[in-house]
Amino acid sequence: MPVNGDSVRRARGRPIEDNVLEAAWLYYVEEKNQSEIADELAVSRATVVNYLQQAREQGHIELRVNPLAFERHQLSQSLRAKFGLASALVVPGPNASLASVALAAGRYFPDVLDPGDVVGVSWGETLELMAQQMIPRTIADLTVVQMLGSMHCPYIFTSESCSTNVALKLSGKVVNLYAPAALSTAEAAETLRSEPVIQEHFALLATMRKAVFAIGTMGTASHIVKSGIATPEDVEWYAAHGAVGVLCGRFIDGRGRHVKGPLDERMIGVTPERLADLDVGFLVAAGEARVAGVFGAMTAGYVTHIVTDEPTAQTLLETVG
Structure with missing residues (x-):
């Protein structure tokens, strides 16, 4: 030419x-x-x-999601009405992937943050994908706090990588939790919780008013098993006692209640109850295997904002607790 x-x-x-x-x-x-x-x-x-x-x-151009436009979607309106949500972004289309949901969350999540926020970040593949898709943006005086301890993990996504990558994209300060997610004994965990650096971390977590999290699945091939936090026998025990999903490394039932068991005393991290009554509880989740846990988390009031896809939204609306 x-x-x-x-x-x-x-x-x-x-x-x-x-x-x-x-x-x-x-x-x-x-x-x-x-x-x-x-x-x-x-x-x-x-x-x-x-x-x-x-x-x-490079962040010269930022493609942003306008949640008000997507909330005109009938499924979004129905989700907000049923669960009392502030926002429900439903990725359109019957074949939306988890990657599509993570992309939408990455574009939307920075919009719910304000200068000076202390925001907690959980762990999982979904949150790692979300962080990767975020467009770099500067949010002044932002502090990003790891909510669950670290683990010996075969995946590229770990607790510290999720919190670190979110902080990097938003030019925030990251405060990682220098402790394993699960220790070998309850006594070892109790001793570690008494350490000043761990107490300081949880004092900071006590000030957070916003958090982003996902829902983990139950099963022998689930991330909580593969990461070494729980054994297949642990998962079976919790399932037998009513657990349907995993939230911040803890097991919850179909109403979002924390199912306490033998693993809990060995863990270092927030419990589901800490997510109650936040200004922003930002849930990113999609897939049939997560529906029961998502339903429970929203029923319990942990969620103010959700990013999901059409099939998951439809199933949630059809679910009766």
């Missing part, structure tokens, strides 16, 4: 960053199409696509 000499001279010898910024401006502000931008910058259309991707990744 022919280009004029001035465009060629302008494109050559310029820093790539200049082209990235100009391409973003032309596309998002002046609303030119990619072919027009390619002509103007004297580059290929594929290069323009790459420039626009770089602009998003």
Whole structure:
């Protein structure tokens, strides 16, 4: 495609960053199409696509979710009415994936935060995906606090990575919990809880008014088993005593009540009760296996905001507690 000499001279010898910024401006502000931008910058259309991707990744362009628009979705309205939620963002379409839900959460979650917030972050694949999809944004004086101890984990997502990655994307301070999620004995856990650094951590957690969390599944292949927090026998015990899901490493029943058992005395982390009456309880969850736990968490009042997909929302509305 022919280009004029001035465009060629302008494109050559310029820093790539200049082209990235100009391409973003032309596309998002002046609303030119990619072919027009390619002509103007004297580059290929594929290069323009790459420039626009770089602009998003570097935070020059922020694609934000408008929850008010999505809350016009009938399923969103019904979820908010049934569970008394402040917000329900339902990713449209019958085949939305967990990755799609995490993407929506990553775009929406920063909007519920304010300068000076102390926000708790739980653990899991969903939250790691959410953090990866967040566009970098600066929220002044933000403190991100790990809510569950660490674990020997075969996954790339760990408690500390979830909290750290959220803090990095939002230019916040991260306060990680320097303790295992589960110790070998209740006595060891009690001793660790008395350590000043752990007491200081929980004193900070006592001030948090916002938190983001997911719901874990029950089963021998679940993350709570694979991470080493619980054994298959532990899961069977809790299931036999009414547990239907996992919240911040703890087992909850179909009404969101904490099912206490032999594992609890060995754990270091918040209990589900700490999530009650928060200003923002931001739940990211999707999938049939999580429905019972999600229903319980919302019934218990831990959730003010949810990001989910159409099939999960529909099943939640059909569920009777």
